[in-house]
Structure formats: C-alpha cells, structure tokens
Amino acid sequence: MSNNSNNVASSSSADGFSSFTPYEPVSGEEYMSRPMREHFRGLLLAWRKELMEEVDRTVHHMQDEAANFPDPNDRATQESEFTMELRTRDRERKLIKKINEALDLLDDQEYGYCESCGVEIGIRRLEARPTATLCIDCKTLDEIREKQRG
Numbered sequence: 590m591s592n593n594s595n596n597v598a599s600s601s602s603a604d605g606f607s608s609f610t611p612y613e614p615v616s617g618e619e620y621m622s623r624p625m626r627e628h629f630r631g632l633l634l635a636w637r638k639e640l641m642e643e644v645d646r647t648v649h650h651m652q653d654e655a656a657n658f659p660d661p662n663d664r665a666t667q668e669s670e671f672t673m674e675l676r677t678r679d680r681e682r683k684l685i686k687k688i689n690e691a692l693d694l695l696d697d698q699e700y701g702y703c704e705s706c707g708v709e710i711g712i713r714r715l716e717a718r719p720t721a722t723l724c725i726d727c728k729t730l731d732e733i734r735e736k737q738r739g
C-alpha cells in the first residue's frame with residue numbers, strides 16, 4: 590500500500606490553508622532560499638487575508654442582525670449564536686497573531702527552523718501548517734509531555 594499519502598499533519602487539517610500550489614524546489618536548492626521564502630510569505634499573506642475577511646464579515650453580520658430581533662426568544666437564540674461566532678473569531682484572531690509572528694520570522698530569515706532543536710521543519714510540514722515553529726519530533730514530544738501533565 591504505497592498510494593496512502595503520509596498524513597503528517599492530520600491533527601491540524603482544520604486550521605490549515607489549502608488553496609495553494611505546493612512548492613517544488615529545483616534540485617540542489619537550499620532550504621529557505623529566497624523563492625522558497627517568498628512562497629511561504631505569499632501563503633501566509635493569503636491565509637491572513639482570508640481570515641481577516643472572515644472576521645470582517647461576521648462583525649458586519651452581527652451589527653446588521655442585532656437590531657432585527659425585538660422578540661426576547663429570538664434574541665436568546667441569537668445571543669448563543671453570537672457567542673459561538675465570537676469564539677470562532679477569537680480563534681481566528683489568535684491564528685492571525687501566529688501568522689504575523691511567522692511573517693516576522695520570515696523577515697528575520699529564521700522561518701522554517703524548529704525553535705526547540707533548530708532543525709529544518711520541512712517544506713511539506715510548513716505547507717500543511719505554515720505557522721509551525723516546531724519540527725515534527727519536537728511537536729510530538731511536546732504533545733506527549735502535554736498529555737502527561739494531564
């Protein structure tokens with residue numbers, strides 16, 4: 590069974606950004622060459638833009654709807670919907686912050702290296718999770734420690 594694609598980032602597919610063309614390095618290309626960095630910059634910017642538009646849309650949606658429910662029952666339903674939406678927005682805001690941090694790392698040419706052990710995180714892992722700051726080994730260790738802590 591070799592056609593089973595190796596799902597490195599299965600746990601994080603929900604917050605991944607999928608509409609991009611995978612980067613094909615030319616042979617002998619060094620890791621995080623200028624074109625490679627530009628590739629990830631483009632990816633991060635597109636993802637951030639998408640998230641920001643999403644946040645924008647919700648805010649307007651909530652402002653429009655807020656005035657339209659004079660009935661208290663409707664308002665209660667609406668309020669729980671808003672709470673859900675706000676939670677999603679909060680998650681998105683945190684994600685945008687991580688994207689900004691990744692862009693800073695790109696500027697400093699430190700993007701793409703594990704912040705714990707310093708190895709190359711790898712193009713495919715970064716494409717699956719452009720805000721990753723740990724290599725897969727350190728990430729796994731991290732998760733094990735997290736679990737042990739309970």
Ligand SMILES: [Zn+2]
Nearest residue numbers: 703706724727
């Ligand atoms: Zn590492």
